[in-house]
Amino acid sequence: MVNRLIYMDNNATTPLHPEVKKTIAEGLELFGNASSFHSFGRNSKKYIEEAREKIANIINSQPEEIVFVGSGSEANNTVLNMFACTTHTCLHVECGKTILTSTIEHPCILESVKCLQSQHSKVFYLDVDKYGRIKMDKLDEYLSLGKIGLVSVMMANNEIGTLQDIKKITELAHKAGALMHTDAVQALGKVPIDVKDIDVDYLSLSAHKIYGPKGVGALYIKKGIPFCPYIRGGHQERGRRAGTENTLGIIGFGKAVEMAEIEIKENTNKLLFLKEKLSLGISKSIPDISFNGHAKECLPNTLNVSFDGAEGESILLYLDLEGIAVSTGSACSSGSLDPSHVLLATGIEVEKAHGSIRFSLGRENTEEDVEYVLEKLPRIIERIRKMSTAYEVSK
Amino acid sequence: MMTDDFNWVYTERVKEHFTNPLNILEDIDSYKEDGKGMVGNVKCGDQMLMVIKVDSEKGVVTDCKWKTYGCASAIASTSMLSKMVKGMTLEDAYKITPKDITKELGGLPEHKVHCSVLGDKALRAAINDYYKRNNMQNKVIEEKAKIICQCMSVTDLDIEHAVLEGAKTYYELQEMTKIGTVCGQCKTSAIDTMEMYKKKHF
Numbered sequence: 271m272v273n274r275l276i277y278m279d280n281n282a283t284t285p286l287h288p289e290v291k292k293t294i295a296e297g298l299e300l301f302g303n304a305s306s307f308h309s310f311g312r313n314s315k316k317y318i319e320e321a322r323e324k325i326a327n328i329i330n331s332q333p334e335e336i337v338f339v340g341s342g343s344e345a346n347n348t349v350l351n352m353f354a355c356t357t358h359t360c361l362h363v364e365c366g367k368t369i370l371t372s373t374i375e376h377p378c379i380l381e382s383v384k385c386l387q388s389q390h391s392k393v394f395y396l397d398v399d400k401y402g403r404i405k406m407d408k409l410d411e412y413l414s415l416g417k418i419g420l421v422s423v424m425m426a427n428n429e430i431g432t433l434q435d436i437k438k439i440t441e442l443a444h445k446a447g448a449l450m451h452t453d454a455v456q457a458l459g460k461v462p463i464d465v466k467d468i469d470v471d472y473l474s475l476s477a478h479k480i481y482g483p484k485g486v487g488a489l490y491i492k493k494g495i496p497f498c499p500y501i502r503g504g505h506q507e508r509g510r511r512a513g514t515e516n517t518l519g520i521i522g523f524g525k526a527v528e529m530a531e532i533e534i535k536e537n538t539n540k541l542l543f544l545k546e547k548l549s550l551g552i553s554k555s556i557p558d559i560s561f562n563g564h565a566k567e568c569l570p571n572t573l574n575v576s577f578d579g580a581e582g583e584s585i586l587l588y589l590d591l592e593g594i595a596v597s598t599g600s601a602c603s604s605g606s607l608d609p610s611h612v613l614l615a616t617g618i619e620v621e622k623a624h625g626s627i628r629f630s631l632g633r634e635n636t637e638e639d640v641e642y643v644l645e646k647l648p649r650i651i652e653r654i655r656k657m658s659t660a661y662e663v664s665k
Numbered sequence: 666m667m668t669d670d671f672n673w674v675y676t677e678r679v680k681e682h683f684t685n686p687l688n689i690l691e692d693i694d695s696y697k698e699d700g701k702g703m704v705g706n707v708k709c710g711d712q713m714l715m716v717i718k719v720d721s722e723k724g725v726v727t728d729c730k731w732k733t734y735g736c737a738s739a740i741a742s743t744s745m746l747s748k749m750v751k752g753m754t755l756e757d758a759y760k761i762t763p764k765d766i767t768k769e770l771g772g773l774p775e776h777k778v779h780c781s782v783l784g785d786k787a788l789r790a791a792i793n794d795y796y797k798r799n800n801m802q803n804k805v806i807e808e809k810a811k812i813i814c815q816c817m818s819v820t821d822l823d824i825e826h827a828v829l830e831g832a833k834t835y836y837e838l839q840e841m842t843k844i845g846t847v848c849g850q851c852k853t854s855a856i857d858t859m860e861m862y863k864k865k866h867f
Contacts (some may be wrong), residue, residue, distance in 0.1 A: 579734065580734075581710065581711070581734050581735055581736055583736035583737060584735070584736055584737055584740060587683065587736075587737045591680075591684060600710060600736070601709075601710040609710065620707075620708045621707050621708060624707070624710045656689070656691070657686065657689045657690075657732050657733060657740070658732065658733070658734045659703070659707070659712045659713065659714045659732045659733060659734045660707040660712060660734040661734075
C-alpha cells in the first residue's frame with residue numbers, strides 16, 4: 271500500500287499555489303467579456319491588465335509587450351509560424367526567412383519547424399555539447415551565412431535543466447541581423463529573467479509550470495519588433511491574439527507570477543539544497559549511475575540520472591508503486607520508438623537514455639521527501655538490475 | 666483529493682506480475698538449461714533472455730526462467746508466459762502468441778502491446794535452440810521474412826512491427842514503412858497483411 275505521495279515531476283506540471291487557488295476561486299464571479307464596454311466587461315479587463323503588469327514586471331518588460339495565449343506551445347508556434355509564412359501577400363518583412371534552432375528544443379518547436387520545412391521553409395539545427403550547451407562556434411558558422419531570419423533557442427531545457435547563455439546568443443544573432451526568440455517556459459520562476467538585459471525579441475512563458483493554472487501562456491514581443499498573429503479574427507490582445515480572454519487562467523497566471531517573484535530566492539535555495547542531497551544520496555547508495563546535463567549551468571530543481579542496466583519505465587512504475595512520481599527519457603514511456611531526443615543530442619549512449627530518470631523538484635518538496643526517495647530507490651534499482659539482461663553484460 | 670491509488674494504466678493482474686514477477690533467472694551458471702533464447706537489443710530499449718528445461722521423453726516444458734531489460738509490460742507479460750508454459754508440450758508452447766498472454770493478463774494498454782512480443786519470441790528461440798542441441802533440426806522453424814513491397818523492400822515482418830507500433834490505417838503504415846510509395850502495386854496485399862496482423866495482435 272502506498273503510504274505517502276511524493277511529486278517530483280514539476281517540470282511536467284505543478285500543483286496550484288495555495289494563493290493561486292484563492293485568487294481563482296475569487297475570480298469565479300468574474301464572467302464579463304473583457305471586450306465589453308459595460309461594467310462587467312471593464313471589471314474583467316481590469317483584472318486581466320493587472321495580471322499583465324505582474325508578468326511584465328517579472329521579466330522586466332512593458333505590459334503592452336505581453337500577449338496572453340493558450341499555452342507555452344502556442345506562444346512558440348506563434349513565433350515560428352510568422353517566420354515560415356511564405357504567402358507574401360501581406361508583404362511582411364519577416365516572411366520566408368530561415369530559422370535556426372537547436373536539437374534539444376521542446377517538441378512544440380521541433381515538430382513545428384519540421385512541418386514548416388515540409389512547406390519549404392529552411393531550418394538549421396544547432397548541436398549541443400555533452401552537457402546540453404549550444405556549441406557557440408556552430409552558431410557563428412550558421413549566422414555567418416547571413417540568411418538567418420530567426421534564432422530560437424530555449425533558455426532552460428525541460429529534461430536535463432541545462433541553461434543557455436541567451437544573452438550571448440542574442441548578441442550574436444542580432445549582430446548577424448537575425449531576430450531572437452527564446453522558450454523560457456521552464457526558466458520562469460526558477461531563474462531570473464530580464465528581457466532588457468538579455469535583449470531577446472520574443473520570449474515564451476507558461477503558467478502551469480510555476481504553480482499557476484493550465485491552459486494559459488504568454489508571449490513577450492519586444493516593442494517595434496515585427497509580429498503577425500497566429501489566431502486571427504478578434505481585436506483582443508491588441509489584435510495580436512484573437513479569442514475571448516481566459517480571464518480565470520490569466521488572473522491565476524498573474525498571481526502565480528506574483529508569488530514566484532516573492533518566493534524565488536527562498537525556493538531556489540531550498541531546491542538547490544534538496545537536489546544536492548538527492549544527487550549525493552544517489553551517488554553514494556547506487557553504483558553505475560551517471561548524471562545528465564550541466565552540473566552548474568542548470569535549473570535548481572532538475573536532476574537527470576541514468577541507471578546502467580535498468581530500463582526507465584520500469585523504474586518509473588516501481589517508484590510510482592511507492593507513491594513517488596518522476597519521469598523518464600526511455601522510449602517505452604513516450605509511446606514512440608526513440609528515447610529522449612535531448613539525451614541523445616548530448617551524445618550519451620542510447621542505453622543510458624533508456625535508463626534515465628528525471629527528478630524535477632518543486633516548492634512543496636521537503637527533506638523528508640528526498641530521504642524517502644533515497645530509501646526506496648536503491649532497492650528498486652537493485653531489483654531491476656537483478657532481473658536485467660543488460661546489467662552483468664555492461665559490467 | 667482527486668487521486669486514485671488503483672487507477673493504474675495496467676490491469677490488476679499486470680500490476681501483480683510486475684510487482685512480483687515469477688520465475689526470474691537468478692544465476693544462469695548453475696541453471697542447467699536445455700534450451701536458451703535471447704532476443705531484442707538493449708539499444709532498442711528491450712531485450713529478453715529465456716531458458717527452458719525439457720522432459721525429452723514427453724516433449725514437455727518442465728521449467729522456464731527469464732531475465733529482461735524491459736518495461737513493466739515486458740516484465741509482466743514474460744512473468745505470465747513463464748507460468749503458462751510450464752507443463753506444455755513444445756509444440757503448444759511454440760504456438761503461444763502475445764495475444765494469448767495479453768488475454769491472461771486481462772489486457773494491456775494498446776500502445777504497450779508491442780512490449781509484450783519479446784517474451785514469446787524468446788521462448789520460440791529457446792525451443793528452437795533445444796531442437797538444435799538435440800539433433801532435431803527438422804523441427805526447427807525459421808521465421809523468414811517475405812517481401813511484400815518490392816520497390817521499398819518492405820517485408821511482412823516489417824508490417825507486423827508497424828502494426829505493433831500502432832499503425833492502424835494504410836496511410837499510417839505508409840508513414841512508418843514507406844510501403845507502396847513507389848509503384849503502389851502492393852497496396853492490396855499490404856492492406857491484407859496489415860489486417861491479418863491487426864487481428865493477430867489486437
